[in-house]
Amino acid sequence: MAPASKPHPAVGALIARSHRLGADPRNTNYAGGNTSAKGTAPDPVTGAEIELMWVKGSGGDLGTLTEPGLAVLRLDRLRALTGVYPGVDREDEMVAAFDFCAHGKGGAAPSIDTAMHGLLDAAHVDHLHPDSGIALACAADGEALTKECFGDAVVWVPWRRPGFRLGLDIAAVHKAHPEAIGCVLGGHGITAWGATSEECEANSLRIIRTAETFLAQRGKAEPFGPELPGYVPLPAAERRSRAAALAPLLRGLASTDRPQVGHFTDSDTVLDFLARAEHPRLAALGTSCPDHFLRTKVRPLVLDLPPTAPLAEVATRLKELHARYRAEYAAYYRRHAAPDSPAMRGADPAIVLVPGVGMFSYGKDKQTARVAGEFYVNAVNVMRGAEAVSSYRPIEEAEKFRIEYWELEEAKLRRMPAPKPLATRIALVTGAGSGIGRAIARRLAAEGACVVVADLDGDSAAAVAQELGGPDTAVPVTVDVTSEEQVEAALEQALLAFGGVDLVVNNAGISISKPLLETTAADWDRQHAIMARGSFLVSREAARAMIAQGMGGDIVYIASKNAVFAGPNNIAYSATKADQAHQVRLLAAELGEHGIRVNGVNPDGVVRGSGIFAGGWGAQRAAVYGVPEEKLGEFYAQRTLLKREVLPEHVANAVFALTGGDLTHTTGLHVPVDAGVAAAFLR
Structure with a gap:
């Protein structure tokens, strides 16, 4: 048995050509078109040279194509299918037959256009969907225009649904017109070929650019007609x-x-x-x-x-x-x-x-x-x-x-993986640039949600959004939740980015830990402005959008064990957490008729990774309890029933549990995430 072959030189050239063509939207659209290359390679069993074809597989994108995205087929078997082709009425059966033409494991699943590449007697083939080519393909007199534009260099092929018969048609065109470099497919796109990868790419670009020039020079100035009175774009x-x-x-x-x-x-x-x-x-x-x-x-x-x-x-x-x-x-x-x-x-x-x-x-x-x-x-x-x-x-x-x-x-479609639990859901998380908010944003994105990462620190929000995968998964929003105008603008950005909002997590907050007599009115006002007022503003604007959508939704408050537990030197923080906790009950009662569920999470002692603790709260609480700041997490863990330290990820888990689809009939609930603090048990 011959040793396994190394990657064929044609593959590198094919991928590079595909990337160049796919990088320019004038050449083809996302995931549109396919490219191929033919060559000889040793049969891994017999060692004899055989003809192979590498072609972009089903569903791939030229601009990001990699070797695993190529289908690899034996040309002798593929071309032998012409002898068993059952006709147009049954040609869908030919796609399954491509599996029996696979070389080795065959790579990616072959696309419907595989026959177009394999039956054509050219070493390299490009099938593309350029706007200029499709304009000719979809013109009422496309055949005459193709002749006028290209002469004998490009041949018109009438519309035929993609499949084996179209591959036979194009192979016949190539044989009958040896001078041609490609064809325009009626209602569809273009196909070009060449003896080398370079020649094939040059022919593809020649067809595309020639058609662009022809349309620009031959076409009328205002093909869509005059402006409609009153329909000019708004500022x-x-x-x-x-x-x-x-x-x-x-x-x-x-x-x-x-x-x-x-x-x-x-x-x-x-x-x-x-x-x-x-x-x-x-x-x-x-x-x-x-x-x-x-x-x-x-x-x-x-x-x-x-x-x-x-x-x-x-x-x-x-x-x-x-x-x-x-x-x-x-x-x-x-x-x-x-x-x-x-x-x-x-x-x-x-x-x-x-x-x-x-x-x-x-x-x-x-x-x-x-x-x-x-x-x-x-x-x-x-x-x-x-x-x-x-x-x-x-x-x-x-x-x-x-x-x-x-x-x-x-x-x-049946081959597509099952959607994740939060697929199609659009989440907005405040205070998501660090700590608990960042952990929540990460968990929601991992479960399939689109996430608006909202934070007062725009740089932190941008870093988290990029970490989550960029604009198709997450977008950053800079917002001061105490500002009515900024909250409205943040929701507007969410609506423009993803179309709506389904899941809001009120997490933004600060902590001011002082005895009553040292707590100033400014301390009180600042604490309440960020958490009580901020949660109210965010919930109000989110509910406005959710009601307009008519799709229900979730609002989750990250409250605290302190919402129900009275501790010393903590009047401003604990009072505003109690305010948030009651907002949960009030909004659950009001928004239920719209299918909007409102629930809360009561964490405690989240020290590691917490922006609040890192900002001075940790030192203040450590002083209250008489322990070193670096030991504060351990101190909190030891006073719990489970003797376990609570981390941001544990809070994120609770948010997902409330919104992931299993608790569809639960609203007005507070979930403790405190490792067991008996004094904070809900009664």
């Missing part, structure tokens, strides 16, 4: 404020079938499109490229009111349009569904367009929502290019349905 600050005001309502509507995370953009591309006379007609036609409408649905929901319309009128109209959208989507499903079609996945829009304000997009997580929005921007660019030189004509609705409810897509 930046005003439109973002309006977007934040609409975000909870829109997220609630978009989550009618299942909870969604949101994304907002007010890019110039979107705003200009929505300000033009032709946007209602073009938006109604929907997107075309399969990669686009799989993420954006066949068409968006478009508000038909100007940006200056009163908010109450806008909210009423959005609800009407949403009901109409759901009815029309259900009718679309019924028109095209066959007895063996997958069940309807949901009738809510993935894209909502608000003239003068921007675009809201939705998905199962932040990345999915963001990418959906990016794909609709691609679609707008395609419409612009097609309308500039012709008229935009996407593929037929029935074909869109066949792609959207393709059994192969359904199988891909």
Whole structure:
């Protein structure tokens, strides 16, 4: 038996080419397209040279492709499938057949486009979704325009659903047109080839850039028509404020079938499109490229009111349009569904367009929502290019349905891992730049939540947000919770970042430990402003958003054992903790009708990792109890029933227990996390 082979030289060149192509959004969209390379390598069993193909696997992204993301197939077996191909009506069966062509373990799962690469007699192949190429592919007279743009160098291939038959078609085009460097696929994208990796990449870029130049020089100046009176974009600050005001309502509507995370953009591309006379007609036609409408649905929901319309009128109209959208989507499903079609996945829009304000997009997580929005921007660019030189004509609705409810897509969804307990939930944690708040933010993010890391120290908040994974998982917000204006701004940032808010943790706080006679009015006011007033302000603004969403929610107060236990030299701190504890009861009673649960956690003795203890509270309490400050954690542990020290992570565990989905019928509860302090037992 021959020794295991080392990585093939073609693989490094393929990955480098993929990264270069995927790094430029003009070339292809996120996770769109695929690249391949062919070469010979020794059979690990016989040692004989065999022909192999490395091709980007299903679901991968060119810009971040790695070797494990490549499917590796034997070309002799792949090409032998032409002899057993059962025809278009049964071509989905060919995807399963790719598994029998795998070399060794085969690497990543082969995509539906594998045949396009393997049957084409070229060493290197790129299949991409550039806006310029799709503009030609979706133009009413795309075939003639392709000829005008490229001459004989690029061949038109009429629309065909991706699959084995399309691979046969492109192989035939390559054979019949040896002078061609690639083709434009009607309603889809482009494919280019070359004898070397460098030649293939050059041919791909030649097609893309030539099409860009052609559209710019040949096209009319205003393909979307004149500006609509009254539809010009609002000033930046005003439109973002309006977007934040609409975000909870829109997220609630978009989550009618299942909870969604949101994304907002007010890019110039979107705003200009929505300000033009032709946007209602073009938006109604929907997107075309399969990669686009799989993420954006066949068409968006478009508000038909100007940006200056009163908010109450806008909210009423959005609800009407949403009901109409759901009815029309259900009718679309019924028109095209066959007895063996997958069940309807949901009738809510993935894209909502608000003239003068921007675009809201939705998905199962932040990345999915963001990418959906990016794909609709691609679609707008395609419409612009097609309308500039012709008229935009996407593929037929029935074909869109066949792609959207393709059994192969359904199988891909079934392979997805089960969602984490807090998936789709959007959390805001105050005082999250350190200590208990940081531990809570980490736990919520680990359980699938999107997290707004709020803290008075903006640098600490930014560091924690970056630690949690960056803007698709966590965003930092600098906020002084004593300021009504800053709390409102913090909630606005949360709504713009993730579309809404579901879970709020009131953790921000300080500790002033003094005897009664040494406690000043300023001490009292500062302690209460941060914790009693701050918790009230945060809860009020969060509840406002939660009620508008109509999706319920959780508010958790990090109170204290001191809320129920009377100790010496602690009047300001303990009194405000008692205030917070009663806020839990009051809000639980008031907000229950909206499905909002309000609970508390009562920690004690959290010394290690605590920002409060590090800021002087530890030294003060150590002096009260007559122990060295470095021994304070041990002192607290020894006075408990369990003799265990309480850490920030233990408080975070309690927050998750209250919000993770098992205690759905619990509100108004305080959970002690104090290792057992009998004097603080709740009665």
